[in-house]
Amino acid sequence: MRSFDYSRAAEPKAAAAAAALAGTKFIAGGTNLLDLMKLQIETPEKLVDISRLDLRDITPTENGLRIGAMVTNSDLAANETVRRDYAVLSRALLAGASGQLRNKATTGGNFLQRTRCGYFYETNSACNKREPGSGCDAIGGFNRIHAILGASEHCIATHPSDMAVAMRALGAEVETVKADGSSRRLGLGDLYRLPGDTPHIETNLEAGELIVAVHLPKPAGGCHVYRKVRDRASYAFALISVAAVVTMENGRIGSASLAFGGVAHMPWRDTGVETLLAGQTPSPDLFARAADMLLADARGQGENDFKIELMRRTLPAVLAEATGATT
Structure with a gap:
């Protein structure tokens, strides 16, 4: 792992402003990022720790439910309101990982975890997601877990999250704070990008833009x-x-x-x-x-x-x- 600078954010706007600088990454649970850093797939020059931000509430609202980005996967899956009114989400979370990982992984981070394509993790292979323009060894290679929809000639990787699948079925929107302090909400269809010819650009988030919460609409029942x-x-x-x-x-x-x-x-x-x-x-x-x-x-x-x-x-x-x- 390469050396890096570290700072701890006190509030979301400061975190977003700090992370807007080139070579900077957020870290919360770290269940994906730390592995990537050890393999030098991710080599941030600075980490902004957002794990202490006050974003751990699950709050009923007039229009549904607001889930703070720092809520752990375990706490979200076990929440009484989620289990009763958004059961598909609880079930997806429990199917997603081991208990130890769910205890650390956060809601915001789960959306942004990176693909588990073996060629992405193998630094001696060609991977346009890891090294743009290098090619895609998964095409014509060992691609048993890879995409059958929405792929391109540049990338056939899949998104690994279970939680995000349930969130999309529920019509979730993410609430973000940008580096300039402004905020916006994005549906998951607008948050994520298909690979096209730029598979290394996975979302439409701007530099430093921080997911602070997820909003679910009123329960549909059924x-x-x-x-x-x-x-x-x-x-x-x-x-x-x-x-x-x-x-x-x-x-x-x-x-x-x-x-x-x-x-x-x-x-x-x-x-x-x-x-x-x-x-x-x-x-x-x-x-x-x-x-x-x-x-x-x-x-x-x-x-x-x-x-x-x-x-x-x-x-x-x-x-x-x-x-x-x-x-």
Whole structure:
């Protein structure tokens, strides 16, 4: 690990201003960043410690729920309101990592963790995300865990977060503070970027911009399902995952909010699939059509071709469970 300077932020605006300088990174739980620093994939010249900021509250609001960015994954998963009204989020968090990591990992940091692509971690390989313009050894290489949607010829990596998948299904927005002290809110579709020809630029956050909270809308009710398909039962990243919040009205689907993990550079959402489902009577044919629509542009890279069929089977199973159509 290379040497670096360290400072502790007293409040969010000061943290954002300090981190706007080139070569500066925030650190909170450090569950991803410290590993990357040890491998010299991340080599910050200065760390701004935000772990003591007063951003640990989970507060009901007039419009839903506000979650401070320093809330740990364990505390968020165990929160009574989250478990009752946003169950898909609690289930995704509990599926995400070991208890030790959940005790340290923060809500804000979870959104910004970096890909677990093996070529990103192997510094002797070509990786446009780690070294722009060097190429992508995952294309044509060992790509079993890689993207089938939204990828490009420059990068086929996936986003590793379980929490962010559930958050996208719930319609979450992040609240940020910029280096100039101003604030804004971003939906997750605007927070993340697809790889295109700049896969090293993963979000639309500005230099120094700090996530201070997450806002969830009012509870939608209905059935919450989070299904994660992985190689082993614990401490493994998703091959694919599905977060579903589905309401029923008189035997028909009232609304369906769906997000998908393990398939793209960001937590994936297809509103066309949700529109297809709304107002329809649950049936195997409807669920199969939903999967076909989701996967219309899916493209495997050889070793990950199975993900397409895996999702084609998993999405209907999740929808059957969420609508009560399981037998």
